[in-house]
Amino acid sequence: MSPTCYSFIHPLIGTQNTVAAYLVEHTTDSGEPPQLPLLPEAEFALRQPWFLPAAHFPTAAAPENFIPLWKAPAVVDSTSQPQALLTRPDTRLPATGDWAYLLVPMSHARTLPAFALTGLAIRSRVITIDTQNHKDREWAIANGCCMTSGEYLLTVNPSQRTPDTTRQKMLALLALIAQDASTQELNEILRQETKLSYSLLRLVNSAAIAPRTPITSFSQAINLLGRRQLERWVQLLIFANPEHNGGTNPLLYTAALRGRLMELLVPQLKLPHAQEDMSDSAFMTGCFSLLSVLLHIPMQEIVQQLPLAGCIKDALSHHGGRAGQLLLALEAAAHRNLNESARLLSLLDISPDTFLAAQLDALHWAERIPTP
Numbered sequence: 081m082s083p084t085c086y087s088f089i090h091p092l093i094g095t096q097n098t099v100a101a102y103l104v105e106h107t108t109d110s111g112e113p114p115q116l117p118l119l120p121e122a123e124f125a126l127r128q129p130w131f132l133p134a135a136h137f138p139t140a141a142a143p144e145n146f147i148p149l150w151k152a153p154a155v156v157d158s159t160s161q162p163q164a165l166l167t168r169p170d171t172r173l174p175a176t177g178d179w180a181y182l183l184v185p186m187s188h189a190r191t192l193p194a195f196a197l198t199g200l201a202i203r204s205r206v207i208t209i210d211t212q213n214h215k216d217r218e219w220a221i222a223n224g225c226c227m228t229s230g231e232y233l234l235t236v237n238p239s240q241r242t243p244d245t246t247r248q249k250m251l252a253l254l255a256l257i258a259q260d261a262s263t264q265e266l267n268e269i270l271r272q273e274t275k276l277s278y279s280l281l282r283l284v285n286s287a288a289i290a291p292r293t294p295i296t297s298f299s300q301a302i303n304l305l306g307r308r309q310l311e312r313w314v315q316l317l318i319f320a321n322p323e324h325n326g327g328t329n330p331l332l333y334t335a336a337l338r339g340r341l342m343e344l345l346v347p348q349l350k351l352p353h354a355q356e357d358m359s360d361s362a363f364m365t366g367c368f369s370l371l372s373v374l375l376h377i378p379m380q381e382i383v384q385q386l387p388l389a390g391c392i393k394d395a396l397s398h399h400g401g402r403a404g405q406l407l408l409a410l411e412a413a414a415h416r417n418l419n420e421s422a423r424l425l426s427l428l429d430i431s432p433d434t435f436l437a438a439q440l441d442a443l444h445w446a447e448r449i450p451t452p
Contacts, residue, residue, distance in 0.1 A: 085111040086422040086432045088413050089439045091337075092207060092227040093217075097330050099447065100227045101129040103149075103183075103209070106136065107422040114436045124447040125440075131164050131183070147181065166209075177203030186210045189220065198224040210416065214238065233334050234414055236373055250318045251385050257311045258386065315339070315367045316449065319374060331374060335367045336449050338410055340442035342366030342403075348430050349402045351391075361392050362403065368396060369407055402428060 094100030134148040164181035201224030319332040346362035394400035409424035
């Protein structure tokens with residue numbers, strides 16, 4: 081079997097807590113990575129910068145927003161194409177303006193003299209990667225960085241530890257949907273939470289659903305979506321900002337992205353007949369894998385609150401079964417543990433081309449979801 085090379089796409093989060101660029105990385109295994117087929121209909125791919133390794137940069141007819149990423153030490157190219165440099169702690173920092181973009185690992189950034197990043201940001205756009213927690217994220221933005229990587233989203237935010245009754249009621253609503261409760265029973269919970277019904281209607285009326293006429297009631301939403309799609313949107317709403325104060329929650333985007341990836345890749349797993357329902361529940365499995373970060377509750381306690389199939393509980397609680405191994409691969413990718421993720425994907429018979437196509441589909445889908 082010839083060596084394979086997987087590609088991983090990481091959204092970079094800007095100062096407004098929205099996706100501002102994408103970082104593409106490849107595993108260190110030998111072999112050519114799959115080409116990045118940015119289709120014309122995927123307009124999101126043409127609006128923001130994409131940083132690709134210079135060694136594999138598609139120089140022929142590359143879109144203008146594709147930016148080659150060099151590893152230090154490197155010499156500035158004379159081409160008009162914007163250039164980006166990934167710094168290293170054992171090499172000297174370039175002067176501000178020598179590179180259009182500087183990607184600085186957080187472990188390197190934290191060792192720099194005071195105001196070093198702020199100075200670099202005068203004429204270069206500075207981005208931190210390996211941003212492992214919320215304090216690192218806050219520090220980077222306060223020091224002039226325009227974007228950070230998103231690993232911090234996978235950790236508990238220490239500034240948001242207050243109980244959230246709205247989200248607890250959404251879990252109760254999900255349990256009722258799973259039990260095929262009547263519309264009247266579902267409406268009862270929604271009447272108790274005006275913010276929840278508002279957010280649901282906003283999502284249903286978004287470009288991701290695009291109804292022919294505006295949906296103005298919860299009953300209409302049920303009729304349009306059906307119980308399965310309704311369940312999906314409530315799953316996403318758990319991650320929305322409950323205060324509706326204009327702020328955004330990038331964890332909603334992250335949960336949607338992982339849920340869609342699970343949904344697209346689970347059919348590749350050739351699950352046993354007894355677990356065929358996993359295909360229908362794959363989105364929920366990926367989405368709910370981030371609930372412990374949001375609610376500050378152990379995953380075992382969360383799955384006990386919902387009537388989930390045994391294979392889903394096993395995947396969420398213990399990474400059990402092939403679906404659990406897929407979830408583990410996606411979690412490794414999110415933490416930028418690329419070689420481990422590639423190893424697991426290979427064991428699951430998910431090819432580099434299939435994985436890249438799934439990432440692009442999931443990014444396109446998640447990008448169209450409005451933040452409630």
